[in-house]
Amino acid sequence: MGDVDHQATVGGGVEDAYGEDRATEEQLVTPWTISVASGYTLLRDPHHNKGLAFTEKERDAHYLRGLLPPAIVTQELQEKKLMHNLRQYQVPLQRYMAMMDLQERNERLFYKLLIDNVEELLPVVYTPTVGEACQKYGCIFRHPQGLYISLKEKGKILEVLKNWPQKSIQVIVVTDGERILGLGDLGCQGMGIPVGKLALYTALGGVRPSACLPITIDVGTNNEALLKDDFYIGLRQRRATGQEYADLLQEFMTAVKQNYGEKVLVQFEDFANHNAFELLAKYRKTHLVFNDDIQGTASVVLAGVVAALKLVSGTLAEHTFLFLGAGEAGTGIAELIALEMSKQTKSPIEETRKKIWLVDSKGLIVSSRKESLQHFKKPWAHEHEPVKTLLDAVKAIKPTVLIGSSGVGQTFTKDVVEAMASFNEKPVILALSNPTSQSECTAEQAYTWTKGRAIFASGSPFDPVEYDGKIFVPGQANNAYIFPGFGLGVVISGAIHVHDDMLLAASEALAQQVTAENYEKGLIYPPFSNIRKISAHIAANVAAKAYELGLASRLPRPENLVKYAESCMYTPIYRNYR
Numbered sequence: 001m002g003d004v005d006h007q008a009t010v011g012g013g014v015e016d017a018y019g020e021d022r023a024t025e026e027q028l029v030t031p032w033t034i035s036v037a038s039g040y041t042l043l044r045d046p047h048h049n050k051g052l053a054f055t056e057k058e059r060d061a062h063y064l065r066g067l068l069p070p071a072i073v074t075q076e077l078q079e080k081k082l083m084h085n086l087r088q089y090q091v092p093l094q095r096y097m098a099m100m101d102l103q104e105r106n107e108r109l110f111y112k113l114l115i116d117n118v119e120e121l122l123p124v125v126y127t128p129t130v131g132e133a134c135q136k137y138g139c140i141f142r143h144p145q146g147l148y149i150s151l152k153e154k155g156k157i158l159e160v161l162k163n164w165p166q167k168s169i170q171v172i173v174v175t176d177g178e179r180i181l182g183l184g185d186l187g188c189q190g191m192g193i194p195v196g197k198l199a200l201y202t203a204l205g206g207v208r209p210s211a212c213l214p215i216t217i218d219v220g221t222n223n224e225a226l227l228k229d230d231f232y233i234g235l236r237q238r239r240a241t242g243q244e245y246a247d248l249l250q251e252f253m254t255a256v257k258q259n260y261g262e263k264v265l266v267q268f269e270d271f272a273n274h275n276a277f278e279l280l281a282k283y284r285k286t287h288l289v290f291n292d293d294i295q296g297t298a299s300v301v302l303a304g305v306v307a308a309l310k311l312v313s314g315t316l317a318e319h320t321f322l323f324l325g326a327g328e329a330g331t332g333i334a335e336l337i338a339l340e341m342s343k344q345t346k347s348p349i350e351e352t353r354k355k356i357w358l359v360d361s362k363g364l365i366v367s368s369r370k371e372s373l374q375h376f377k378k379p380w381a382h383e384h385e386p387v388k389t390l391l392d393a394v395k396a397i398k399p400t401v402l403i404g405s406s407g408v409g410q411t412f413t414k415d416v417v418e419a420m421a422s423f424n425e426k427p428v429i430l431a432l433s434n435p436t437s438q439s440e441c442t443a444e445q446a447y448t449w450t451k452g453r454a455i456f457a458s459g460s461p462f463d464p465v466e467y468d469g470k471i472f473v474p475g476q477a478n479n480a481y482i483f484p485g486f487g488l489g490v491v492i493s494g495a496i497h498v499h500d501d502m503l504l505a506a507s508e509a510l511a512q513q514v515t516a517e518n519y520e521k522g523l524i525y526p527p528f529s530n531i532r533k534i535s536a537h538i539a540a541n542v543a544a545k546a547y548e549l550g551l552a553s554r555l556p557r558p559e560n561l562v563k564y565a566e567s568c569m570y571t572p573i574y575r576n577y578r
């Protein structure tokens, strides 16, 4: 990388792999790759390609004459054209493919588009469309994205990491593809998820793309349809388990620390719960790890619930919670809500947990089931007679807040929602399961069945609903509000571990971003259109907590953390080449 100093950072913040951020936007920078990219290679380098936006001077200086038609256009015009073209596609998957092609062709334009049109494009690069993309990943596969580490690479994982072109990595999102959204085991095709999550790290949280690394660990798949599918891109074998699985993960985690140091944030994503809890417990002591499905989801839902209190009155501890789904998301959220209640009321967490009930595929989790429960369900086995169905559990527990985290669509039936509305003036109903097909109910069902009284949010977006002459705007309860800002906060503070209080800090910052105007519309989350500002506040609160806990290694602590977070955020505006 020529004379580029790898350690150079923006005011000690996010590392600057291309040395661009030490220059102001008007200053000239060199389009470094391994060597100076020019001509045909420059046009095919997504980090530096600007397409028709190359100026006359740049076309001369970088051997581009003749390789481009004469027209010179602005980034704004390119953006306008791309949005026009994207809107022509009727099929969401076509939009997804067009966006992925753009990311591989012109990275800055991809991020400019995503940032400027976040509400329109989030459902394209993220849930729900990314779910369909993963299901059909083999079929639509064109450019490889991210790093694939399979059982074939056992013993060579460090070498594989070294094949990745970028050396200064700050955030890794890794999956083993076993629980992709609510779509089950998609094996190696789960790669769409780390790719999508990291696109949001950059667009929503401002972590620079060169510092992000998507990884899929392929230990096989138990998805019979994929094993038989000619177009499947992964290992054609059933999943490795037990020691073989643990050894591969151990080699991976060791290689990551060896190659990128101890301050790389590893986000576990969409692992099945039988591995997810164990991996988090095992590596949170030795590595900087974060499980988005357990911890990020908990933080976003707590924020939504705290915001909802402005609409439904009462303190957190005065509410009663019932979950459908007692896995990563369900128990993760339950634990963070119980922790916050415990802090607020100064009572032991064992007591506050009693305000929270969970239903799994066998019914209400009660003490008589305790012996046979997975370890993460045991704290929720309260004294109660057995209850088989969700409807009976709703009638018995009379929750004020109903949360769906089962991965199964249409489980909040009319009877369930009507029961919620029968004893709550404003029932809080969160249908978190993704993608849209797995949502516990639709926004329209929630508003119609409660006669417009529900406070509703869902994991995947729903359009506004008109009921009884009034427009209801559903919010999106998705960890995408949290992980980009949370990760930025971790990176800018140089945190060495993730502490639960940092999740509470992220949650608090998000809840504070809900405005009076949002509340008036019944919203418990702010709109995604403000997400960069929201992420900066989340990052600042998370970083402040890391400093307070003595977990931050970047010293001295910047005085104004919000301003500092904003100054560290990547912007996708084209740079001028000398």
Ligand SMILES: NC(=O)C1=CN([C@@H]2O[C@H](COP(=O)(O)OP(=O)(O)OC[C@H]3O[C@@H](n4cnc5c(N)ncnc54)[C@H](OP(=O)(O)O)[C@@H]3O)[C@@H](O)[C@H]2O)C=CC1
Binding pocket: 179, 180, 181, 182, 183, 272, 273, 292, 293, 297, 300, 324, 325, 326, 327, 328, 329, 330, 359, 360, 361, 362, 404, 405, 406, 407, 408, 411, 432, 433, 434, 435, 438, 458, 459, 460, 477, 478, 479, 480
């Ligand atoms: N909105 C957001 O930000 C997020 C949404 N999610 C979504 O949440 C869903 C669940 O994810 P996760 O918690 O990781 O998955 P898990 O597999 O860890 O947990 C699923 C839970 O649902 C239960 N369950 C499954 N089917 C039924 C049923 N028919 N009736 C009652 N309970 C049932 C399971 O029961 P049992 O234990 O008995 O098998 C299990 O407890 C997914 O759709 C995912 O997309 C996840 C993370 C973030």
Ligand SMILES: CC(=O)C(=O)O
Binding pocket: 127, 180, 181, 182, 270, 292, 293, 433, 434, 459, 478, 479, 480
């Ligand atoms: C949003 C998310 O992380 C999930 O559905 O798994």
Ligand SMILES: [Mg+2]
Binding pocket: 181, 269, 270, 292, 293
């Ligand atoms: Mg997930």
